[in-house]
Amino acid sequence: MCKGGRMRTVAQQRGEASTRRMIEATRALLAEGGLTAVTVAAVARRAGTSNGSLYHRFGDRQGLLLAVQDSLLTALESEAVAAMEEAVVLEPQEAAARAVGEALRLFADYRPVLRAFFVEGQSIDAFVDRNARCTHLLAAQAESLLVERLGMTPTRAAAVYRVLFSVGAAQSLFTEDQMRQGPVAQDELAAVLTRLVSPGGQ
Amino acid sequence: MCKGGRMRTVAQQRGEASTRRMIEATRALLAEGGLTAVTVAAVARRAGTSNGSLYHRFGDRQGLLLAVQDSLLTALESEAVAAMEEAVVLEPQEAAARAVGEALRLFADYRPVLRAFFVEGQSIDAFVDRNARCTHLLAAQAESLLVERLGMTPTRAAAVYRVLFSVGAAQSLFTEDQMRQGPVAQDELAAVLTRLVSPGGQ
Numbered sequence: 001m002c003k004g005g006r007m008r009t010v011a012q013q014r015g016e017a018s019t020r021r022m023i024e025a026t027r028a029l030l031a032e033g034g035l036t037a038v039t040v041a042a043v044a045r046r047a048g049t050s051n052g053s054l055y056h057r058f059g060d061r062q063g064l065l066l067a068v069q070d071s072l073l074t075a076l077e078s079e080a081v082a083a084m085e086e087a088v089v090l091e092p093q094e095a096a097a098r099a100v101g102e103a104l105r106l107f108a109d110y111r112p113v114l115r116a117f118f119v120e121g122q123s124i125d126a127f128v129d130r131n132a133r134c135t136h137l138l139a140a141q142a143e144s145l146l147v148e149r150l151g152m153t154p155t156r157a158a159a160v161y162r163v164l165f166s167v168g169a170a171q172s173l174f175t176e177d178q179m180r181q182g183p184v185a186q187d188e189l190a191a192v193l194t195r196l197v198s199p200g201g202q
Numbered sequence: 203m204c205k206g207g208r209m210r211t212v213a214q215q216r217g218e219a220s221t222r223r224m225i226e227a228t229r230a231l232l233a234e235g236g237l238t239a240v241t242v243a244a245v246a247r248r249a250g251t252s253n254g255s256l257y258h259r260f261g262d263r264q265g266l267l268l269a270v271q272d273s274l275l276t277a278l279e280s281e282a283v284a285a286m287e288e289a290v291v292l293e294p295q296e297a298a299a300r301a302v303g304e305a306l307r308l309f310a311d312y313r314p315v316l317r318a319f320f321v322e323g324q325s326i327d328a329f330v331d332r333n334a335r336c337t338h339l340l341a342a343q344a345e346s347l348l349v350e351r352l353g354m355t356p357t358r359a360a361a362v363y364r365v366l367f368s369v370g371a372a373q374s375l376f377t378e379d380q381m382r383q384g385p386v387a388q389d390e391l392a393a394v395l396t397r398l399v400s401p402g403g404q
Contacts, residue, residue, distance in 0.1 A: 119321075119375065132380060139382035158382060159390040163369060163398075165381050170368035173321065173375065178334060179367050180341035180360060188361040196365075196398055 015057075021047040022054060026068045031112035035120045038065060062126055069127060072113045073134040080106060084141050088149050095149050096197040099142070100164070100190055107168035114172040135165070150199045160196055167193065221259060223249040228270045233314035237322045240267060264328055271329060274315045275336040282308060286343050290351050297351050298399040301344070302366075302392055309370035316374040337367070352401045362398055369395065 025046035029037045040061050044051045058064040083102035087095045107114070118135075121127040139161050146157035167189075176183040227248035231239045242263050246253045260266040285304035289297045309316070320337075323329040341363050348359035369391075378385040 118380075122375070122380070135381055136383045143382075155387050155390045156394065158384075158386045159394045162372075162381060162386045162391060163365060163394060166368040166372035167365060169375060169381075170364075170371040173324070173371060178320075178324070179337055179364060179371075180345075181338045182360075184360045184364045185357050188357045189364060192358065192361045192365060192398065196394065 018047070018049055018053065019057060022049060022057065022064070023068050023071050026064060027072060027113070030068075030116045034112075035065070035116050038068075040064070065121075066126060066130070069117050069121075069130050072110070073117070073130060076106065076110050076113065077134060077137055079109075080138055081141055084145050088145055090149075092150055092199045095145070096199070097190075097194045099145060100193045100197055103142075103164055103168065104186070104190060104193070107171050111172050114168065118169065119173050139165070146197065150197065152199075163196060164193065217259075220249070220251055220255065224251065224256060224259065224266070225270050225273050228266060229274060229315070232270075232318045236314075237267070237318050242266070268328060268332070271319050271323075271332050274312070275319070275332060278308065278312050278315065279336060279339055282340055283343055286347050290347055292351075294352050294401045297347070298401070299392075299396045301347060302395045302399055305344075305366055305370065306388070306392060306395070309373050313374050316370065320371065321375050341367070348399065352399065354401075365398060366395065 022043055025043045026038055028046065029042055038061070040051050040054055043064065044054045047054075054064065058067055080102075083106070084099065087098040087102070090098055117127050118131055121131070139158075142161050142164065143154065143157040146152045146160055147154055152160065170179065224245055227245045228240055230248065231244055240263070242253050242256050245266065246256045249256075256266065260269055282304075285308070286301065289300040289304070292300055319329050320333055323333070341360075344363050344366065345356065345359040348354045348362055349356055354362065372381065
């Protein structure tokens with residue numbers, strides 16, 4: 001009984017490690033070439049597994065992409081919630097700067113993910129629900145910080161959140177040179193957004 | 203000579219009117235269904251002309267789309283420049299509010315155009331140069347207003363412009379519900395952006 005339980009665990013662990021490799025391989029392919037770069041063969045090759053075990057685990061390419069979407073958006077949500085929990089205990093001005101810094105960091109870290117699922121995958125029905133669950137969770141979290149810690153009205157918090165979200169979306173969609181001639185200084189962008197988020201200017 | 207000149211002019215006028223109808227038909231189709239809705243047959247039907255005269259005028263579908271891109275982005279640029287020229291003579295606080303209001307209006311009016319050429323057409327080589335010429339012109343105009351009238355440093359103006367551009371880009375790409383649960387009050391969004399643009403808070 002005990003031995004059987006243990007053996008099952010080892011098999012499970014192998015399965016989980018293999019699943020993680022497949023998801024990691026998909027993430028790397030998304031970063032390199034977006035959704036079209038993700039084929040079952042390319043993921044299997046990169047994860048060092050067979051097409052068969054990928055089909056066995058995820059059903060088909062769409063099943064794989066949905067699992068990866070859920071895994072990566074869950075990771076993004078956890079990081080965002082953790083960042084907000086750290087910010088909420090700070091003094092208001094510091095909380096504003098921290099929240100903006102973390103938002104910009106998350107936009108940059110998750111650029112390929114946001115681009116693949118929110119931009120490229122925007123009109124693919126299968127992705128729509130999970131995308132909306134993610135944006136709604138992030139909005140609710142961020143707006144509650146803006147209201148509770150920075151003293152904004154809910155309507156003001158919604159407008160400020162929309163601006164922050166837009167900056168992330170545009171960065172996922174465009175290169176610097178597609179937006180204006182030459183890059184924008186990141187510390188200046190952070191300063192502008194921190195001013196937007198800061199209390200007292202309503 | 204005079205008569206010949208006059209006849210040519212009438213023929214030219216007919217040609218120009220027909221060209222305008224084709225461009226207007228394309229704009230309407232873009233608004234309804236994006237780039238994929240624009241086919242030579244659909245444009246000809248809507249403009250009340252033949253496929254043949256459309257091919258004669260534009261060469262092919264890509265020629266038509268490039269002409270429409272140029273026509274619509276030129277119109278956007280003219281409106282933006284005119285709005286900025288009106289804003290630049292106002293008192294700073296009023297100039298800020300006016301510039302933001304006009305930017306939000308242009309984003310809304312040109313949503314189908316921005317979506318078709320900047321979002322859908324982003325990776326289509328033929329559109330890239332004209333898109334960049336448009337964004338660079340808008341950036342240069344807006345940033346010069348921010349520097350000359352609102353007293354910002356050039357680096358601050360670049361960051362503020364980036365934020366405004368992002369709001370327009372996100373509105374072109376996403377529905378309200380894809381960004382957060384429920385729409386953002388437009389007057390609140392305008393207030394938040396006006397604060398961003400206003401002098402004195404640097």
